[in-house]
Amino acid sequence: MILIRPRLKNSSYPICVGCSLKDLGKGIQKFIFHLNRTPNKALLVTHPSIKNLYGSLIMKSLTHSKIKSSFAFFPEGEEYKNLKTVQLLYKKCIEAKLDRTSCIVALGGGVIGDTAGFVAATYLRGIPLIHVPTTLLAMVDSSIGGKVGVDLAEAKNSIGAFYQPALVWSDLETLKTLPKAELKNGMAEVIKYGVIKDPKLFEQLEKRISKNGQLTFNFSSIVARCAKIKADVISQDEKETKGLREILNFGHTLGHAIETETGYSAYKHGEAISIGMCAAGFIAEKFRMWSASENLRLSRILKSAGLPIRLKKTLPLKNLLTLLFRDKKVLSEDLRFVLPTQIGKVVVKKIPSALALQGIQSIEP
Numbered sequence: 001m002i003l004i005r006p007r008l009k010n011s012s013y014p015i016c017v018g019c020s021l022k023d024l025g026k027g028i029q030k031f032i033f034h035l036n037r038t039p040n041k042a043l044l045v046t047h048p049s050i051k052n053l054y055g056s057l058i059m060k061s062l063t064h065s066k067i068k069s070s071f072a073f074f075p076e077g078e079e080y081k082n083l084k085t086v087q088l089l090y091k092k093c094i095e096a097k098l099d100r101t102s103c104i105v106a107l108g109g110g111v112i113g114d115t116a117g118f119v120a121a122t123y124l125r126g127i128p129l130i131h132v133p134t135t136l137l138a139m140v141d142s143s144i145g146g147k148v149g150v151d152l153a154e155a156k157n158s159i160g161a162f163y164q165p166a167l168v169w170s171d172l173e174t175l176k177t178l179p180k181a182e183l184k185n186g187m188a189e190v191i192k193y194g195v196i197k198d199p200k201l202f203e204q205l206e207k208r209i210s211k212n213g214q215l216t217f218n219f220s221s222i223v224a225r226c227a228k229i230k231a232d233v234i235s236q237d238e239k240e241t242k243g244l245r246e247i248l249n250f251g252h253t254l255g256h257a258i259e260t261e262t263g264y265s266a267y268k269h270g271e272a273i274s275i276g277m278c279a280a281g282f283i284a285e286k287f288r289m290w291s292a293s294e295n296l297r298l299s300r301i302l303k304s305a306g307l308p309i310r311l312k313k314t315l316p317l318k319n320l321l322t323l324l325f326r327d328k329k330v331l332s333e334d335l336r337f338v339l340p341t342q343i344g345k346v347v348v349k350k351i352p353s354a355l356a357l358q359g360i361q362s363i364e365p
Contacts, residue, residue, distance in 0.1 A: 002224045006144070006231040008164065008238050015144060015168040015231060017224045021057050024132065024169055025065030028103075032128065032166050039128060041102035042069045043093060045116035047076050050108050050134060053177055058107065058132070069105075070096045074115070078264035081111045081150050083159065089119045103128040103166065109135035109182070110142035110269060114157075117148030121163035128166040134174040136186025136219070137270055140193070140226035143168050145234045145248075151264060155326045156256040162239050170227075172219055181268070184306040188251075188270030191301055192277065193226045196247045197233075199344030201225055206297070209304045246329055246348050250338040251277030254359065257323035261315050267308075274307035279359040284339040286355060294343055310363045320360050321353060 004015040014031045029038050042062055044055070051071055062069045072092035074085045096102075104127060106116035113131055120129035131143035149160020175183070187209075194202030201222075230248065237244035255276030258267060267275075281295045299309050329336040334350045337359075341347055 007235040025061040039103040046107040121161045131168045141189040185268045185270035187305045188274045278309045282362040283359040
């Protein structure tokens with residue numbers, strides 16, 4: 001097991017990579033030392049399909065550690081990451097008789113983690129949250145950093161909070177049951193880390209991702225490396241008050257707009273972010289911030305990983321531009337993008353609307 005700890009001003013929590021689901025109960029007892037006592041109740045928020053795979057194993061582990069557990073379900077898909085689902089989960093918390101010493105366990109991918117995390121942050125004004133990610137995307141990104149929240153029809157992740165988990169427990173064995181499409185989805189975030197912070201990681205991915213999309217590397221080292229990068233960034237800028245954490249949003253400005261415009265159902269998150277990274281790369285090249293050869297490397301690796309680099313069909317430019325201005329990085333009505341200057345380094349830069357439109361046009365089919 002690889003142990004990583006973000007060093008935050010008011011808290012630090014363990015990110016355990018390569019642990020086993022059968023030891024989750026022991027992990028809670030061992031690592032959640034800052035609570036008054038080990039939680040005696042846990043609400044497992046997940047999908048029925050994930051429960052069928054891992055539910056009995058986790059319940060046995062929690063029971064052995066004298067933690068009474070129950071399940072709460074909601075349908076799969078980003079379109080269910082909303083306040084209606086949150087209300088449903090609040091009712092499940094009441095039915096399970098959770099108190100402030102109880103915990104919520106988010107078992108699944110990013111949608112589950114974001115939604116269950118928001119419930120944990122707000123129910124009884126905050127109860128302990130444990131992330132048990134079962135997707136590559138959740139392991140390398142969404143389970144780390146304390147951003148929890150839900151979508152509105154008008155804007156993605158517009159309702160939320162900063163709420164750090166008490167524990168992140170990543171069992172890499174769960175990736176073996178993950179559909180290939182979900183592995184590709186997570187690879188978008190992995191590639192992102194190479195672009196924003198780690199040229200060696202990017203080079204490793206170039207060598208290991210074949211042209212037919214086969215992933216031939218050790219996920220243990222990849223997950224741990226990405227988790228460490230994000231932990232380091234949030235340790236320096238937990239709540240995006242210093243500007244550093246914004247670099248984690250490379251590709252997300254337009255990616256989120258694409259997801260919102262298409263009703264959160266036409267593209268997986270990683271697919272939208274892949275397209276968004278390509279648009280950001282195009283804009284950076286137009287600004288002469290990085291070279292055409294580096295931009296080509298970005299589009300090639302995304303394509304090799306089986307990710308889209310263009311839209312499936314043309315979307316209304318006016319609508320996408322309106323959504324861009326709802327992005328959280330907008331300041332004083334100025335549109336701001338995370339743009340690469342070289343593989344391994346990005347900056348946040350104000351850009352004119354006309355150039356943003358060119359970026360959108362560059363990823364049209």
